[in-house]
Amino acid sequence: MKLKILLLLSLILGVTFSCSEASGTRTLRLGHGLDVSHSVHIAMVKMGEDLERISDGKMKLEIYPSQQLGTERQCLELLQIGSLDMTKVSVGVLENFAPRMKVLGLPFLFRDRQHSFNVLDGPIGQGLLNGGEKYWLKGLGYYDAGxxxxxxxxxxxxxxxxxxxxxxxxxxxxxxxxxxxxxxxxxxxxxxxxxxxxxxxxxxxxxxxxxxxxxxxxxxxxxxxxxxxxxxxLPDVLLAGTHLWEKLSNEEQGWLQQAVKTSVAYQRTLWLEAENEALEAVKKxxxxxxxxxxxxxxxxxxxxxxxxxxxxxxxxxxxxxxxxx
Missing domain, CATH: 3.40.190.170 (Bacterial extracellular solute-binding protein, family 7)
Structure with missing residues (x-):
């Protein structure tokens, strides 16, 4: 059943992808499991707006939230076979695909939030993102998940x-x-x-x-x-499939990386607000x-x-x- 679902999604997304390229605009499909009111989704919307602006309309982003395209594991599998372009998953799920990522799931590893950012945004974090390429997963950046x-x-x-x-x-x-x-x-x-x-x-x-x-x-x-x-x-990780990444020109890769960088910074400011609001709401x-x-x-x-x-x-x-x- 799982294989049939993946194959069906692969067929649907593959056909759509072909059509989008034929129109002269490269439309990237991003699937994730979060609600549309989540800070990560809101930051992804901004990423799509920035990507279209930076590329002068040559690249666009279509976002499928709330597990419309499957669970985090299924979205990773779709990336690996080239039937989905991008996804966001928790490091906890990603460690099953890129084993070195499990280091970020160790309890009480980080002293505080800033320590985690220093690690993730530095050479260690970049090395972990790069390590996923042997598994057909191109790491693009880390969203804050508190x-x-x-x-x-x-x-x-x-x-x-x-x-x-x-x-x-x-x-x-x-x-x-x-x-x-x-x-x-x-x-x-x-x-x-x-x-x-x-x-x-x-x-x-x-x-x-x-x-x-x-x-x-x-x-x-x-x-x-x-x-x-x-x-x-445990951060969230934004990924693209290497099948997509290798199709992109250097210029297109640059556009996408620029949009991702802005999206990550924006989401981290939203996260602090969302964290405080959530605690107040559940308390009430x-x-x-x-x-x-x-x-x-x-x-x-x-x-x-x-x-x-x-x-x-x-x-x-x-x-x-x-x-x-």
Whole structure:
């Protein structure tokens, strides 16, 4: 069934792509899973406007939000076979396609937001983006997705011990599953689109995500406890398929990179506003905001990096990130 869906999307998008090129304008299709009110989508709209302006109408962007073209995993697969041009995914999902990316999903890796930006916007972040090309994925930039924290239905989480026995939804990410297990919870991978129903029906007891995602998904209607332990700073990654990238001229690549750079900067300003607004909104809706002692969570899994010592190159990458000013 999954293969049939991908093939059908491939056929539809392939035909449309051919038509758009024949008209003399290169129209790029970007699929993602977020709501249209999300800061990332709004920044993508700006990217499309900038791209059309910069290219004098020679390049345009069509955006398909809210999983119209499939889940994050499916969009990545469509990029790999050349049937979708661009997508935005969480690093947590991307690590299944570009393994080195999993370093960004390690808990309590970054000291603060600025530290994460210094890493992502510097040579380490660029190296990770470039590393996806061997998997037919061209990394273009990082959107801010803030810090991820736990939210639960029935039992508030003040310490890691409160996670024991609780089924916590995670992305299809080994690092996310290891993190929840290390803190005492039971990690349960479920797709984002199915999570609201899973919470309602008690398939899981809670999940973990950033404030805007918690709010815009309306998960606060089911989960009334939000614990700001901020265990991971997991960025969103904007990608193009190498099938597309290699078709673009140097000039077209430059136009796209310029539009992406402006979009990323714009989204990061929007994110801070969205984060504060989301916390205020869920609080008004009756959610209890819990600000725990984060060191209890960090100390619980302080040895989580040790398992990577056998991979010297990867462990060196962790050290370089930690030592970045």
């Amino acid at each position: 810090s991820r924290s736990f939210y639960t239905k029935d039992k508030p989480v003040h310490t890691p011990e409160d996670l024991v026995g609780q089924k916590i939804r995670v992305m299809e990410s080994v690092t996310a599953m290891d993190m929840v297990s290390g803190l005492g919870g039971s990690p349960t991978p479920i797709s984002w689109g199915e999570l609201y129903t899973a919470l309602q029906q008690g398939v899981v007891d809670g999940a973990e995500n950033n404030p805007p995602s918690f709010y815009l998904s309306r998960h606060y209607e089911v989960c009334k406890f939000y614990t700001l332990d901020e265990h991971t700073v 809706a009756g959610v209890e905001i819990i600000r725990p002692d984060k060191t209890l969570f960090a100390d619980k899994i302080e040895d989580s990096f040790d398992k990577y010592k056998e991979d010297e190159e990867f462990y060196e990458l962790i050290t370089r990130i930690q030592e970045t000013k």
